[in-house]
Amino acid sequence: MAIDTDAWRPSAPLAHLRLRAELLNRTRAFFAARGVLEVDTPALSCAGATDPHLASFDTVYHGPGPRHGQRLYLHTSPEFPMKRLLAAGSGCIWQLAKVFRDGEAGRRHNPEFSLLEWYRVGFDHRRLMDEVAELVTALLADRRALGEPERLSYAGAFVRHCGFDPHRAGVRTLRAVCRERGIEPPPGMPEDARDPWLDLLLTHLIEPELGRGRLTFVYDYPASQAALARLRPGDPPLGERFELYLEGVELANGFHELGDADEQRARFGAERAARAVAGLADVPADEALLQALAAGLPACAGVALGFDRLLMLAAGAGSLAAVMSFPIDRA
Amino acid sequence: MATYSTNEFKSGLKIMLDGDPYAIVENEFVKPGKGQAFNRVKVRNLKTGRTIERTFKSGDTAEGADVMDVEMQYLYNDGEFWHFMDQQSFEQISADANAVGDSGKWMKENDICQITLWNGVPLTVNPPNFIVAKIVETDPGLKGDTSGGGGKPATLETGAVVRVPLFVQTGEVVKVDTRTGEYVSRVKE
Numbered sequence: 001m002a003i004d005t006d007a008w009r010p011s012a013p014l015a016h017l018r019l020r021a022e023l024l025n026r027t028r029a030f031f032a033a034r035g036v037l038e039v040d041t042p043a044l045s046c047a048g049a050t051d052p053h054l055a056s057f058d059t060v061y062h063g064p065g066p067r068h069g070q071r072l073y074l075h076t077s078p079e080f081p082m083k084r085l086l087a088a089g090s091g092c093i094w095q096l097a098k099v100f101r102d103g104e105a106g107r108r109h110n111p112e113f114s115l116l117e118w119y120r121v122g123f124d125h126r127r128l129m130d131e132v133a134e135l136v137t138a139l140l141a142d143r144r145a146l147g148e149p150e151r152l153s154y155a156g157a158f159v160r161h162c163g164f165d166p167h168r169a170g171v172r173t174l175r176a177v178c179r180e181r182g183i184e185p186p187p188g189m190p191e192d193a194r195d196p197w198l199d200l201l202l203t204h205l206i207e208p209e210l211g212r213g214r215l216t217f218v219y220d221y222p223a224s225q226a227a228l229a230r231l232r233p234g235d236p237p238l239g240e241r242f243e244l245y246l247e248g249v250e251l252a253n254g255f256h257e258l259g260d261a262d263e264q265r266a267r268f269g270a271e272r273a274a275r276a277v278a279g280l281a282d283v284p285a286d287e288a289l290l291q292a293l294a295a296g297l298p299a300c301a302g303v304a305l306g307f308d309r310l311l312m313l314a315a316g317a318g319s320l321a322a323v324m325s326f327p328i329d330r331a
Numbered sequence: 332m333a334t335y336s337t338n339e340f341k342s343g344l345k346i347m348l349d350g351d352p353y354a355i356v357e358n359e360f361v362k363p364g365k366g367q368a369f370n371r372v373k374v375r376n377l378k379t380g381r382t383i384e385r386t387f388k389s390g391d392t393a394e395g396a397d398v399m400d401v402e403m404q405y406l407y408n409d410g411e412f413w414h415f416m417d418q419q420s421f422e423q424i425s426a427d428a429n430a431v432g433d434s435g436k437w438m439k440e441n442d443i444c445q446i447t448l449w450n451g452v453p454l455t456v457n458p459p460n461f462i463v464a465k466i467v468e469t470d471p472g473l474k475g476d477t478s479g480g481g482g483k484p485a486t487l488e489t490g491a492v493v494r495v496p497l498f499v500q501t502g503e504v505v506k507v508d509t510r511t512g513e514y515v516s517r518v519k520e
Contacts, residue, residue: 053366103338103389104368106360186369186386199367200386207363227365243364253364 011321011330020311020323023139024096027116030135036092036118041081043098047286048073050271051227052278055102057111073283074100077304078117079228080289083257086119086300087292094118096307107319108249108309110327116310119302125229125240125256128301129217132244132252136215136310143314146246147214154221158198161206166198167222167236174201181205195224210245218243228264229255244305246313254303261293333395337370337387345377345396348385352377352396352449360389377447377454378429398449405442413438413456415446426453434458436491437509458509463518464488465504469495482514 048056056073078097099115133149158166174197210216219242226239240256268285311323340358353374362368368389375382403415412425430453437458445457469485482494495514506515
């Protein structure tokens with residue numbers, strides 16, 4: 001097999017690496033002007049991501065101290081230690097963190113990437129959506145002309161692009177919509193769980209249409225997809241979560257943050273049970289986070305934005321490799 | 332046969348779907364913000380040549396297809412089957428009209444063809460990119476016209492009909508590109 005003699009070179013042109021530095025400087029200025037504190041939290045933790053759809057890298061620490069011989073997980077986001085800072089009274093905080101997700105690689109995925117994550121005390125998810133739009137618009141200002149940001153509820157997105165209410169439709173309806181729209185369902189789709197079907201329709205039919213020429217925020221997710229968001233009671237109850245899309249690319253995920261320790265413990269338990277059913281390795285839940293929530297998380301909203309994807313859109317590139325120095329195949 | 336996880340999917344990989352062998356043309360990993368990840372793949376049916384799109388849940392597996400490309404020498408056609416020989420082992424195999432398809436009109440005895448085998452049976456047969464064959468029939472054309480413009484149909488000994496310049500005559504030998512069906516040059520025997 002021929003050896004690629006250019007494999008040592010960065011996959012991104014130097015102009016895109018300069019763009020990365022410039023956007024980072026402007027991000028730092030954006031938060032400094034708003035009095036949001038830049039913080040740094042560890043990438044290694046004794047707790048991992050319990051979400052069955054996230055795979056943590058893990059390693060074992062050998063050395064002095066109480067962690068000797070212990071399995072440690074590389075974080076999939078800096079969310080839990082940042083919430084511990086919030087509970088300790090930090091006020092509004094942000095950071096750009098390198099995060100790690102096993103099993104994710106493609107044009108828009110790399111197992112190691114930069115996540116811009118920030119928390120605003122006293123904000124709800126709606127007010128945070130405004131601020132996300134301000135930051136992204138400011139960073140793209142001289143590179144992309146954007147129309148007025150759009151807000152679309154999760155239900156509204158499904159009604160517009162698939163013609164049904166995702167909160168009411170059963171698996172039979174979801175399967176029928178797939179067939180009608182020419183999607184051959186993957187083998188092994190469940191008969192009793194709706195979320196994988198909703199995800200299938202979202203990735204194939206809806207996401208590619210979102211954020212065309214403007215920022216599109218999708219908000220109010222099904223309770224089963226609330227992740228770490230508060231639930232708003234109602235019929236049906238909805239997760240106060242949002243996602244940002246631009247040109248069909250998912251850019252950010254935000255929550256009106258769940259502060260209830262008991263509810264958080266129950267969600268960790270449900271996720272670990274789902275991992276067991278799916279035959280995935282068990283992952284310890286973050287007890288320190290639960291203690292911090294019990295001590296009191298100030299009411300806040302938080303968001304994580306894929307910085308490399310934002311760069312990709314700013315550069316007008318079609319893949320992350322065009323804006324990362326060394327993606328996984330060159331790492 | 333081996334099974335392949337979606338993590339091993341890449342273009343060119345041969346897998347089985349609904350009982351037919353397919354080659355992966357394109358593989359894209361997609362994942363909503365939170366939730367189930369999928370691999371959207373474009374696959375080409377190696378029997379029909381048709382390309383379709385399929386989706387797998389990321390981490391699931393597909394059975395590999397026992398498909399390989401070999402070079403074999405074309406021997407003869409017995410009216411129903413085309414017979415080929417492996418030049419190393421001298422082993423012979425036969426291909427039916429389904430496998431040979433349109434390539435039949437380019438088959439010239441002793442030429443080396445590329446054959447795609449599925450479970451050891453010919454699935455498709457490709458002629459060499461260029462063949463050299465005798466013209467068995469073409470209009471005489473106009474004496475002295477060497478402009479090459481226009482051209483005329485000519486039937487080759489293999490059965491194919493190609494457009495040749497007016498000055499090329501019956502009984503002459505020509506080189507033809509089988510991929511485009513175009514005349515390349517006259518060949519002196």
